Amino acid sequence: MTQYIIRKILVAFPTLLIISVLIFAVLALAPGDPLAQFALNPAIPASTRNRIREQFGLDKPWYVRYYKWSTSMVQGEWGYSFSSKSPVINIVMQRIPQTLQVVGISYLIAILIAIPIGVISAVKQYTFFDQIATFLSFIGGSLPSFFTGLSFMLIFAIHFHWFPIVYSTTLKITDFVTLKQAINQMVLPVLVLVVQQTASLTRFMRSSMLDNLPLDYVRTARAKGLNDWTVITRHVVVNSIIPVITLVALGIPGIFAGAIITENLFRVNGLGQLLVTSIQNSDTPVVMALSFIFSILVVIFNMIADIMYGIFDPRVKYN
């Protein structure tokens, strides 16, 4: 096991190096200019824009810039954002709590809902409950978040005035009223994300259960005279949840990636929103930092998923 982990970690370094070169090259080749907004403004002539590009180091070829970026990165220096002229790391740190709150909570809720629904759906296959659950998870999985988001906004915020449209990031929870406000403003974005995530997890849980239900050990358990509840919870669920756990672990880096569309729609200042506005503004240092953090997380959680598999499934041996 230890050997396996060490080998994995050793492989991770070249992987990350290649990823960083690729992202950097793609960003450098992509068209765009951090000062594109000023392209037509006669008050900001081309000479000024060129000078600012030089100041940002954008006049150099991409491999020179990559060398500079990677050497300072190794020293823990993330550079400064072109649009806010302040250290990238500060901006990223500022965004993490909001993303963890909104995307993290919805992921948690989605797991808590999806597993029981998936189990019941499989056990009571083709019943009314299963039909409804299947049907809804198809809808949840296929409706894009900009559609559900806008619909929820239209219905619950504009029509019924139950929840606000604008997510206030300056709200500090000091008493019961502000706590209620905080929950209120989180309901819609969380709901949008829960609908989506529950859908896919439910499908996985259900199919994993269906794979296990007809197996011999289930019949043996029933033959021993165990009641249905025990058979399902102690035997089938425990076995079917293994692939789902892997899936959940692999989904965790996705939490840090934020929910680009939902965060933008509800004005949650999370990492997803930061990523998309930075791409729009050609703010390369921020885009680079975020994509690199995501790649590190993906590599780490892949490893964790592998290890967890070994722990939960005694048949798997890493040698």
Added chain:
Amino acid sequence: MQIASSWKRSAALLAAALLLPLLVACGGAAPAAEPTKAAEPTAAAAEPTKAPEPTAAPAEPTATAEAAAPASDPKSLKILYWQAPTVLNPHVSSGTKDFDAATVILEPLAHYNEKDELVAYLAEEIPTIENGGVAKDGTSVTWKLKKGVKWSDGTDFTADDVIFTWKYASDPKTAATTSSNYTIIKDITAVDANTVKITWAAPTPNPYGSFVSFSGMILQKKQFENCIGEKALTDAACQAANLNPIGTNAYMLKEFKPGDTVTYVKSPTYRNADKTAFDTVEIKGGGDATTAGNAVCQTAEADYAWNLQVPKAALEPILAGGKCQPIAGGSFGVERIVINFSNPDAALGKKRSEPSQPHPFLTNPKVRQAINMAIDRKAIVENLYGPTGVADCNILVVPESVNSKNTTCERDIEGAKKLMDEAGFPEKDGARADKDGKPLALYFQTSINTLRQGEQAIIKSNLKELGIAVSLKAVDAGVFFSGDVGIDDTLNKMYVDMQMYTNGPDGTDSAAYLEGWTCAKMNSAENKWNGGNDGRYCNKDYDALFAKYKAEFDTAKRTALAIELNDFLIKDNAVIPLVNRRTPNAIINGLVGPTYNTFDSGLWNIDSWHK
């Protein structure tokens, strides 16, 4: 069998459920009860989804009250921008949003008001030739500063701060976005602690080129003293200062989350602190224009929404919420069609769109005239812009004094057809061809934007009526406006026959803008397509008239010449103006103060806003 039938049932249910919300979304308010039904099953089946509901349910009455509370609170002001401010030092800003967010803290010597007149802010009065502030020969200007102005840290504002701002912004290493407003200065001297004399590098007819409007905001010397040059961006203390400038205006910074929210509080040292209306001001950025409009006009969560740049069809239902008013006026710029006078044919290789290659038929004035006459501006405005634009025949519309009254642009398709016949492009089966029988066809590009694709469609059908086939192209705005030399799809290279975008003069002086049609400014490979004359229009008579305008220092004569230059371009159809855009801001009923503004920030007078 069982599986098959269950699939059929599921499919039918799925289709029904998918249609339902769609119908509702299209149907508007009346069937709004139905989508709740569609949404409910999700909650019912997914039991724990109910979890958030109970929390919401008891909060219901308060929720409505709370949503309304911040807006009706006379002591707080909430502003929504769909672009988020990222830096508060205006001299290193990267867009209007940053200038506007800085305006709440910092002040220039003078702001423009909605009538394009200067209003003194840090200046005691506006210098003119009459009061002796402006030198008659255009070599210098002397500003008297307001006495007793204090920075929010309690220190005095003096002439040194003005001089410092010039040194800071004009240093090439600072890479200030506003540098062109300061490199025109040769020297500034402090006549006394409250008077500065600016000497220009070259005599100028415009004495207000520096220290006015959003590009003229003055930084505190004490705070930025060590930030001149490269340090402006790389030094940690300077980076912190860029996010937290000390100012002289009515509000000072409380908290700034770059790319998200700026929160301001009353500045106790402001000269009229007793008249400051709000305890807190908040600018929240991000999202999109439509929901920002809804948050003001429908749910009253915010008091002011900036730049509702949405098509008429989306804007009208928002404004129908009745809780707000739109303020629109002045000019956000003129949406125009630029005609390529050079030949963009790809077969020319490197000579493509070079000024040396004349366009096969757009150089014919009759063809340009016919295209202009064929375009239905009325349809564009009525169907797409609504309150956000007016049909326009001039390329120079602001300030109002230079908006020519000598031009017309009524649609006349029959007249246009006649012109095409005269030009030697006879019609045959609804299409026109040149002498060699080659059919007339145009490539027409613009940026990707719902509104612009609507315009493209109207113009395409207009020109089809005229007998010209138009192929449309839409380019991502980030690419189209990037000026990136390595890409062919930029507006600078203009490898098409016509293109459309919005532009306008940046200040009340139109010289830099009108220079964009002179021969010297033609884009070409030689100047890396950065000249500014993307249509490659070149006319000696225009150049001569422009030279006369540039040398004229008398205000009245300058105005007359600016109008003459505009009329020249319009009569020659050098460019085809379509719409004067008046992108509106929405303000909540009861908020007093906001105005539209052409040459300055929409928040220019925020010190006097109140509810």
